[in-house]
Amino acid sequence: MSTTRHLINSRRRRQARDPQPPAATPRTGVALLPPEPAGTAGEPENAPGPEPEAPEPEPAPAPARRRRPGALAVLCLLTLLLGGFAGWAHARAASLTGDPARQNTALTDLARTSEIKGQTGRAVAALFSYDHADPDAFDRAAGTLLTGKAVDQHAALLGEVAERADEQKAVITTTVTDSAVERVDGDRARVLVYADQSSVSTAGGKKKDEAQDEGVYAGAMFAVDVVLRDGRWLVSSLDTFGR
Amino acid sequence: MTSKLRAAPRTARPLLVAALVLTLLAGGFAVCGGWAWYAAAHDDTAAYAGQRDAALAAGEQAVQNLNTLDHREVDRGLDLWESSTTGELHEQLAEGREEFTAQVKGAKTVTTAKVLSAAVTELDDRAGRARVLVALRVTVKAPGAEKTDKDSRMLGELTRTGGGWKLSALGQAPVGGTPAG
Numbered sequence: 001m002s003t004t005r006h007l008i009n010s011r012r013r014r015q016a017r018d019p020q021p022p023a024a025t026p027r028t029g030v031a032l033l034p035p036e037p038a039g040t041a042g043e044p045e046n047a048p049g050p051e052p053e054a055p056e057p058e059p060a061p062a063p064a065r066r067r068r069p070g071a072l073a074v075l076c077l078l079t080l081l082l083g084g085f086a087g088w089a090h091a092r093a094a095s096l097t098g099d100p101a102r103q104n105t106a107l108t109d110l111a112r113t114s115e116i117k118g119q120t121g122r123a124v125a126a127l128f129s130y131d132h133a134d135p136d137a138f139d140r141a142a143g144t145l146l147t148g149k150a151v152d153q154h155a156a157l158l159g160e161v162a163e164r165a166d167e168q169k170a171v172i173t174t175t176v177t178d179s180a181v182e183r184v185d186g187d188r189a190r191v192l193v194y195a196d197q198s199s200v201s202t203a204g205g206k207k208k209d210e211a212q213d214e215g216v217y218a219g220a221m222f223a224v225d226v227v228l229r230d231g232r233w234l235v236s237s238l239d240t241f242g243r
Numbered sequence: 244m245t246s247k248l249r250a251a252p253r254t255a256r257p258l259l260v261a262a263l264v265l266t267l268l269a270g271g272f273a274v275c276g277g278w279a280w281y282a283a284a285h286d287d288t289a290a291y292a293g294q295r296d297a298a299l300a301a302g303e304q305a306v307q308n309l310n311t312l313d314h315r316e317v318d319r320g321l322d323l324w325e326s327s328t329t330g331e332l333h334e335q336l337a338e339g340r341e342e343f344t345a346q347v348k349g350a351k352t353v354t355t356a357k358v359l360s361a362a363v364t365e366l367d368d369r370a371g372r373a374r375v376l377v378a379l380r381v382t383v384k385a386p387g388a389e390k391t392d393k394d395s396r397m398l399g400e401l402t403r404t405g406g407g408w409k410l411s412a413l414g415q416a417p418v419g420g421t422p423a424g
């Protein structure tokens with residue numbers, strides 16, 4: 001078979017080079033050419049498929065055998081088309097599912113979103129509140145609700161506040177008034193928090209302190225990064241927007 | 244030569260079978276890919292996520308617009324205010340426009356705003372309503388004075404209109420207000 005193909009190929013090459021076909025070849029050339037252009041002209045990538053089959057119809061051009069290269073060509077074409085569509089469809093699907101809007105499940109996963117909101121709100125309230133009479137509660141909150149760099153950030157933000165509260169025998173209470181989950185990506189999330197802080201000093205004596213008995217309210221806003229650890233959302237970073 | 248010819252159909256059959264197998268395999272992949280594509284394109288959750296992001300982007304931009312005003316370009320600024328809003332808020336802004344223009348031109352202030360962070364708290368996809376929190380830093384420059392920064396805790400309400408999501412209410416979170424779930 002390889003000799004036949006070789007022969008045909010070299011003949012074809014010669015035909016392509018010479019304008020006038022050699023006298024010996026016209027019969028075979030006509031017999032083998034008709035099925036071939038159907039495959040090669042329409043679909044150039046298809047060429048390797050039908051080509052090896054081309055020699056077969058040449059010696060005995062029976063109708064049943066002549067159909068075979070056609071069937072093969074159709075199959076190859078179909079394979080290419082289907083394969084091409086499959087690749088394209090997979091790429092489309094991947095680009096759709098890989099869309100950042102979809103990877104963020106804030107609000108789309110309502111259960112998780114409200115779980116994050118609730119736990120973050122409670123964590124912020126505990127982490128930013130301080131009672132001079134019960135400093136252990138503050139330490140406990142810092143020990144259990146923080147992780148990563150939030151530990152240092154929290155210490156830097158509240159260390160001084162706690163000291164001053166001890167001096168003034170103050171009670172600082174933080175209440176989350178509003179919060180929204182910006183982003184949920186698996187076991188990480190970012191929450192924007194609006195909180196009110198009230199500070200009530202119970203140290204008597206000085207007039208300055210008595211004025212503070214009324215309580216001082218301050219509004220705060222910050223973003224909190226949380227991570228899921230052992231079923232609980234822990235604060236991993238505090239963003240006070242450069243304040 | 245004759246033996247080679249007889250061998251030909253026998254070699255053609257496995258080739259045909261192989262081609263058929265390949266075609267079927269490609270068909271399988273095509274069906275699989277088509278299904279994945281269809282499922283991804285008709286995912287309700289994805290549509291909801293798209294609405295959430297559209298509302299957030301519009302909310303951030305609108306809140307920023309409404310906190311930006313240059314006394315040298317009051318008209319352009321106020322046009323932007325009006326095009327960012329809808330409903331009652333839009334009417335209020337349109338009504339107070341002249342008075343406001345006079346005020347800003349008199350004070351000669353340049354106000355700029357930067358969104359620090361923002362998120363959607365509620366989204367009603369069908370009704371086309373959303374609520375957003377926007378943490379904003381507003382910078383005011385008055386003539387002969389230093390720039391002053393002020394952080395604002397904005398609460399915005401958005402309504403979906405023919406021209407996209409627009410701000411229908413805007414206010415600041417009250418300090419010392421009642422806590423909300």
